[in-house]
Amino acid sequence: MTDEGLKSSSSMASSSTGSALRFRNLRPLLALERGSPTSLRGPSRIRCGLRGERKPLWRGRVMSTEAIQAVQALKLANSSSSSRRIEDVLDVRVGRLLKADQIAVLAELRRQNEWQLALQVFAFLRKEVWYKPELSLYSDMIFMLGKNKLIGLAEELFSELQKEGLQPDTRAYTEMIGAFLQVDMVEKAMDVYKSMKELGCSPDKLTLTILIRNLEKVGLEDLAFDVRKDCAEYMDFPEKFLKEVDKKFPKRRSLKLV
Numbered sequence: 001m002t003d004e005g006l007k008s009s010s011s012m013a014s015s016s017t018g019s020a021l022r023f024r025n026l027r028p029l030l031a032l033e034r035g036s037p038t039s040l041r042g043p044s045r046i047r048c049g050l051r052g053e054r055k056p057l058w059r060g061r062v063m064s065t066e067a068i069q070a071v072q073a074l075k076l077a078n079s080s081s082s083s084r085r086i087e088d089v090l091d092v093r094v095g096r097l098l099k100a101d102q103i104a105v106l107a108e109l110r111r112q113n114e115w116q117l118a119l120q121v122f123a124f125l126r127k128e129v130w131y132k133p134e135l136s137l138y139s140d141m142i143f144m145l146g147k148n149k150l151i152g153l154a155e156e157l158f159s160e161l162q163k164e165g166l167q168p169d170t171r172a173y174t175e176m177i178g179a180f181l182q183v184d185m186v187e188k189a190m191d192v193y194k195s196m197k198e199l200g201c202s203p204d205k206l207t208l209t210i211l212i213r214n215l216e217k218v219g220l221e222d223l224a225f226d227v228r229k230d231c232a233e234y235m236d237f238p239e240k241f242l243k244e245v246d247k248k249f250p251k252r253r254s255l256k257l258v
Contacts, residue, residue: 063108067101070094071108074117086117090124099130106137110144118144119153133164139171146179154179170196174207181214190223202234205241212242213249 063071070093077085094102102125109118122141125131138161145154158176161168168176173196180189193211196203203211208231215224231238 063104067104070105139175142175151183
């Protein structure tokens, strides 16, 4: 990377008004995340793997040839370490696609776990004339970042969606909780869970399962017990739900709901 590029990334990180989402070359952010105290080099003690990859946003729609070529061109430009080449591909290839194909490109990059390119495409799409803030897009991005333990970027996106005038829904809260648990930040995960309930957003089966499973996995049974008690309020059939959780994740001794 050139000295000019390093100065640009440093300025973006220190600016209180700037946003990493609008920064085209995100390689310095990867180095920053790997060096941060909340990022783990080895395997994390907590795993949220309760689901596979999400289905593409286009719901079975076959990607057009132009969209496939745009994905390939972005990956090729990214391998060249040239931010300018990526900008050219975004302008020339992605910019002329239909909305559905642009979203398909973003979803395909997420599916391939090309998080740097996905962030840049997301920032690009936010400038398109058709763009309107959507919780589903933000939630998908937070899920991807959490999976990669990029907690700083996940937090920034969660903040960004609120600045866009969106109110986090159950899924957005759940993805943020999962992101914190991926890097063992249990206290922050519980803070998000508490805020979620206080703001009248009800946790669902996935929210409760992620919390119960991961809290018990690291021996925080008191916290897990509190979450289990919440099942009586948020689940129609709490005892049946907890039996299913214990059957699916039987590694630790089950706690009874009282």
